[in-house]
Amino acid sequence: xxxxxxxxxxxxxxxxxxxxxxxxxxxxxxxxxxxxxxxxxxxxxxxxxxxxxxxxxxxxxxxxxxxxxxxxxxxxxxxxxxxxxxxxxxxxxxxxxxxxxxxxxxxxxxxxxxxxxxxxxxxxxxxxxxxxxxxxxxxxxxxxxxxxxxxxxxxxxxxxxxxxxxxxxxxxxxxxxxxxxxxxxxxxxxxxxxxxxxxxxxxxxxxxxxxxxxxxxxxxxxxxxxxxxxxxxxxxxxxxxxxxxxxxxxxxxxxxxxxxxxxxxxxxxxxxxxxxxxxxxxxxxxxxxxxxxxxxxxxxxxxxxxxxxxxxxxxxxxxxxxxxxxxxxxxxxxxxxxxxxxxxxxxxxxxxxxxxxxxxxxxxxxxxxxxxxxxxxxxxxxxxxxxxxxxxxx
Amino acid sequence: xxxxxxxxxxxxxxxxxxxxxxxxxxxxxxxxxxxxxxxxxxxxxxxxxxxxxxxxxxxxxxxxxxxxxxxxxxxxxxxxxxxxxxxxxxxxxxxxxxxxxxxxxxxxxxxxxxxxxxxxxxxxxxxxxxxxxxxxxxxxxxxxxxxxxxxxxxxxxxxxxxxxxxxxxxxxxxxxxxxxxxxxxxx
Numbered sequence: 001x002x003x004x005x006x007x008x009x010x011x012x013x014x015x016x017x018x019x020x021x022x023x024x025x026x027x028x029x030x031x032x033x034x035x036x037x038x039x040x041x042x043x044x045x046x047x048x049x050x051x052x053x054x055x056x057x058x059x060x061x062x063x064x065x066x067x068x069x070x071x072x073x074x075x076x077x078x079x080x081x082x083x084x085x086x087x088x089x090x091x092x093x094x095x096x097x098x099x100x101x102x103x104x105x106x107x108x109x110x111x112x113x114x115x116x117x118x119x120x121x122x123x124x125x126x127x128x129x130x131x132x133x134x135x136x137x138x139x140x141x142x143x144x145x146x147x148x149x150x151x152x153x154x155x156x157x158x159x160x161x162x163x164x165x166x167x168x169x170x171x172x173x174x175x176x177x178x179x180x181x182x183x184x185x186x187x188x189x190x191x192x193x194x195x196x197x198x199x200x201x202x203x204x205x206x207x208x209x210x211x212x213x214x215x216x217x218x219x220x221x222x223x224x225x226x227x228x229x230x231x232x233x234x235x236x237x238x239x240x241x242x243x244x245x246x247x248x249x250x251x252x253x254x255x256x257x258x259x260x261x262x263x264x265x266x267x268x269x270x271x272x273x274x275x276x277x278x279x280x281x282x283x284x285x286x287x288x289x290x291x292x293x294x295x296x297x298x299x300x301x302x303x304x305x306x307x308x309x310x311x312x313x314x315x316x317x318x319x320x321x322x323x324x325x326x327x328x329x330x331x332x333x334x335x336x337x338x339x340x341x342x343x344x345x346x347x348x349x350x351x352x353x354x355x356x357x358x359x360x361x362x363x364x365x366x367x368x369x370x371x372x373x374x375x376x377x378x379x380x381x382x383x384x385x386x387x388x389x390x391x392x393x394x
Numbered sequence: 395x396x397x398x399x400x401x402x403x404x405x406x407x408x409x410x411x412x413x414x415x416x417x418x419x420x421x422x423x424x425x426x427x428x429x430x431x432x433x434x435x436x437x438x439x440x441x442x443x444x445x446x447x448x449x450x451x452x453x454x455x456x457x458x459x460x461x462x463x464x465x466x467x468x469x470x471x472x473x474x475x476x477x478x479x480x481x482x483x484x485x486x487x488x489x490x491x492x493x494x495x496x497x498x499x500x501x502x503x504x505x506x507x508x509x510x511x512x513x514x515x516x517x518x519x520x521x522x523x524x525x526x527x528x529x530x531x532x533x534x535x536x537x538x539x540x541x542x543x544x545x546x547x548x549x550x551x552x553x554x555x556x557x558x559x560x561x562x563x564x565x566x567x568x569x570x571x572x573x574x575x576x577x578x579x580x581x
Contacts, residue, residue: 006560015544018556048566055433055539070424077446169400
């Protein structure tokens with residue numbers, strides 16, 4: 001009966017195995033074969049240990065990694081947590097690949113804010129919204145944070161919305177196309193590409209979708225009440241109102257090293273900023289259309305929506321009045337998540353939204369021209385490249 | 395803004411702020427996790443990203459996953475897994491990494507002797523070998539080389555302490571086989 005290599009290995013380290021050190025010592029003293037194997041195991045362990053020696057924690061001198069001390073790291077962690085969990089929509093905007101989904105979400109905001117008050121003409125869709133410009137509304141997410149803590153309520157609201165939506169045409173999966181001409185044919189509009197980029201873009205087509213949204217006013221109000229907003233009263237008349245949304249087919253053009261078409265980058269953190277630092281994605285989509293019953297008091301509902309995010313009634317009223325809700329792509333931007341500037345691009349005024357986080361900057365340039373929404377998004381801080389793309393579109 | 399809630403419903407909901415208990419855990423374990431990852435991937439920035447990702451996984455963990463969690467061991471295991479995954483990703487950008495790694499070293503130490511470059515290349519080779527090994531074998535080698543006792547390794551990997559000798563020995567045999575294949579002359 002001999003010792004096995006595992007017993008010998010543990011003995012060599014002076015660590016516990018299934019035999020005591022004394023038992024092994026006694027056996028080795030009497031067994032030249034096991035002593036020879038001990039020597040083999042010892043030498044191999046030493047070689048491997050030498051090759052892996054850089055894993056040994058440094059003694060005394062702090063490692064380069066510890067320059068990011070735990071407290072700043074925690075602050076960074078909390079920041080990322082909020083970026084990821086509190087503002088999924090703003091992240092969607094930054095992800096030009098899925099820009100159309102972001103647009104749908106924004107449109108849902110428009111819908112949510114545009115549920116009609118006054119009298120209802122059920123079944124008639126006379127008010128037609130078309131996006132003609134971009135508006136950014138800085139919101140204070142503290143009101144929403146309180147809500148997120150209550151998962152029960154969040155889930156109920158999600159259920160209400162998903163029950164209220166029926167798809168006429170479900171959004172299909174994006175697919176690659178070989179040329180701008182092919183993309184234009186698939187999308188039904190003339191795709192524009194920049195001359196400022198030297199490399200050929202990867203072109204993808206994201207099929208559109210259309211759906212109806214039927215308002216269950218009683219449940220929506222109950223949820224508003226439950227969230228502590230008894231002061232916000234939805235008009236009785238909007239019960240069973242139907243709102244139809246059509247999202248056209250979108251085209252994206254990716255420049256540089258970009259994520260693969262259906263690669264899930266949402267579950268990755270941080271390092272994608274370096275992995276895809278030179279990736280810039282241009283997306284273009286004709287304005288989605290939203291059909292609502294006429295006589296919608298959009299401003300009033302916008303005000304309710306803004307108050308819901310935590311604005312005071314007077315602030316919300318001022319903001320609601322400052323935006324033409326029927327023709328604006330409204331981007332609610334959490335105040336502490338990103339900065340935005342108006343910039344002249346492509347002959348119109350666009351918005352450059354930037355998330356100036358040291359480790360993972362992101363930007364999105366958004367503008368609307370001739371009824372088409374354009375976004376140029378990227379990871380990194382090179383927003384000048386986005387502006388060059390916008391200004392060189394042909 | 396009901397749409398916001400509809401987005402939220404598609405993801406598991408969590409408290410907006412991390413709890414004091416989580417923060418304490420973070421502060422306690424961060425230095426060791428980030429240091430381990432730094433040694434594993436050899437790049438401070440990438441290590442920090444991966445460490446943040448590791449703690450994000452801890453944060454997103456469902457409480458039902460186990461009440462008696464050995465947090466330190468769990469974090470080390472996840473960190474190693476993420477680090478080894480990242481190394482496997484290097485393959486795709488191998489040329490870029492090699493060039494930038496060497497240039498970076500050269501920029502920092504222009505007068506560095508060739509042995510330094512050789513040592514860096516050897517570390518890189520070791521990392522690639524670890525990333526190609528069976529996960530548990532790579533983990534056991536990393537933990538042992540980081541100075542952890544058999545008891546600590548057993549707790550982190552969820553195996554019995556008396557099996558560590560056998561597992562470690564097997565991992566060393568496997569590592570050596572792969573290393574010799576990469577460096578036939580003995581490196």
